[in-house]
Amino acid sequence: MSKCWIFGDSFQSSNYPFGQKESWCDIVFAKKGYEVKNFSRAGLSTESIILSCIDMISEFKSDDLVLVFLSSEKRFMRIEGTGDLNCKSDFERYIDTERDHTDIWELLKNNNRDPAIIDYADKLSSPLTDKLKHSVWNNYIGMLLKSKNVNFKIIHGHYEPVEVKSKYVKDLMHYWEVRTFHPNIAAYFDMEHAMKFTAGHCLINDFFHCQVLHLHNIAGKQCFVELEKLLNKATKENKSKKVKWSYADIMMFSYIKPLRKLYGEDNIIFHDTWHLSENGQKIYADYAKVYDWIN
Numbered sequence: 001m002s003k004c005w006i007f008g009d010s011f012q013s014s015n016y017p018f019g020q021k022e023s024w025c026d027i028v029f030a031k032k033g034y035e036v037k038n039f040s041r042a043g044l045s046t047e048s049i050i051l052s053c054i055d056m057i058s059e060f061k062s063d064d065l066v067l068v069f070l071s072s073e074k075r076f077m078r079i080e081g082t083g084d085l086n087c088k089s090d091f092e093r094y095i096d097t098e099r100d101h102t103d104i105w106e107l108l109k110n111n112n113r114d115p116a117i118i119d120y121a122d123k124l125s126s127p128l129t130d131k132l133k134h135s136v137w138n139n140y141i142g143m144l145l146k147s148k149n150v151n152f153k154i155i156h157g158h159y160e161p162v163e164v165k166s167k168y169v170k171d172l173m174h175y176w177e178v179r180t181f182h183p184n185i186a187a188y189f190d191m192e193h194a195m196k197f198t199a200g201h202c203l204i205n206d207f208f209h210c211q212v213l214h215l216h217n218i219a220g221k222q223c224f225v226e227l228e229k230l231l232n233k234a235t236k237e238n239k240s241k242k243v244k245w246s247y248a249d250i251m252m253f254s255y256i257k258p259l260r261k262l263y264g265e266d267n268i269i270f271h272d273t274w275h276l277s278e279n280g281q282k283i284y285a286d287y288a289k290v291y292d293w294i295n
Contacts, residue, residue, distance in 0.1 A: 004034035005060065007053045008069030010042035010275055011157050011203055017271045020278050025067070027285035029293075034065060039095065045075035046137050048094075053141060055095040057148060065294060066152040068141055069203070073130035073159070131159075131181060135188035142193050151294050155195040157203045161186045166199035168212040172227045174234065174250050176205065193295065197288075204274060210287045211269050215259075218267055226262060230254055248273040 004025075010016040012025045029036050039052050053068055060066055079097055081087055091097065138154060145152040160180040169176050179202065181189075197206035215223040234254030251273040260268050269280030276284055 001033070001035045002063045002065070003061070004029040004032075004036050005053075005056060005064060005066045006036065006038040006040055006069075007049045007056075007067065008040035008155070009044045009049065009071045009157065010040070012038065012040035012067075012069055013042050014038050014040070016042040017275050017277075020281065022281065024276060024281045024285040024288060027282065028289050029065070031285075031289065032293075040069070043075065044071055045077050046071045046073075046134060048075075048077040050137050050141050051077075051094040054144070055093045057144070060148060060150045062149060064150055066145060066150050067155060067293075068145075068152065069155045069157045070134060070138060070159075071157060073127065073134055128185070131185050132188060134159075135185075139188075139190045142190055146193070152193060153195045153293060153295070154193050155203055156201050160200050160202035160205060161189045161194070162191060162201055164200045164202070164205060165197075166205060166209040168209050169199055169205045172212060172224070172231055173205070173208050174231070174255075179204075195291070195293070197291065206288075207269065207274075207276065207284060210284050213287075214267065214269065214283060215263060219263060223263075226259075227255075230258055 006012055006025050006029075008025075012023050014023050014026055015021065016023075023038070023040070025040075026036050026038060037056075039056070040049075044052075049068060049071055053066070079091070079094070081091055083091070142154055158179065160176075162181070164170055164176055164180055191201070194201050195203075197203065197209075199205040199209040212223070212227065215227075231254075234250050237254070238250060251270075256268060256270050256273070265277075266279050269276050269283050271277040271280065
């Protein structure tokens with residue numbers, strides 16, 4: 001049986017949100033007849049995902065499918081040890097370690113949104129720097145997998161490198177411009193093997209597109225009116241706040257919770273701001289099964 005190898009973060013993890021037993025990826029590719037090997041884990045950085053893929057690369061066969069999902073730009077990995085000849089570490093393969101990671105936004109949340117954390121992080125890097133680093137990882141893993149003659153796709157989970165194609169995203173989703181790369185940055189990315197969704201290249205945008213389409217299917221055009229109302233209300237409230245809401249707060253309190261009241265919990269595919277609910281995994285799996293996953 002051919003295998004589908006999945007390397008990603010919480011968007012693909014089989015047990016996140018915690019308590020779930022399968023992700024949309026598991027559902028889609030099991031139904032396509034693959035033995036699914038899912039190494040995704042919540043919070044992993046892009047370099048962590050790439051290294052995990054490299055650790056397993058010797059096991060890939062020509063009829064396998066390899067899916068590499070790039071993560072958030074603000075995450076980075078950390079492993080104890082020095083890695084030199086005097087190192088007493090028992091390190092052999094990265095994928096066998098704890099795969100510890102750090103997310104700057106989690107640090108901020110867990111420290112009462114202390115602005116010193118962001119100030120310090122900005123001294124070490126910047127959003128522009130992080131985006132350019134992502135292009136290096138994107139291009140490297142693409143060249144490496146291409147040299148191994150395996151079927152693979154690179155999926156951009158959090159950001160749109162090229163262009164948002166969904167009118168639903170442009171009209172009804174908060175902050176989509178902030179998560180879309182400037183053309184000068186996009187030029188650094190080799191997109192030959194990038195997965196193309198209806199919404200563009202960004203997975204979270206496609207989740208949102210799928211959600212709006214699902215609501216339209218069950219409620220008709222009235223859902224657009226309701227979504228626009230929620231968008232305008234959230235934008236107005238956010239502008240009036242002394243401390244601006246995060247994207248997560250806006251999506252949860254101004255979109256997800258009101259939508260659950262309007263259309264019922266089973267029709268809202270999101271568990272929280274970013275992640276699919278158990279039923280949402282099934283809805284998106286049914287939506288995504290028709291995509292061209294094989295080069």
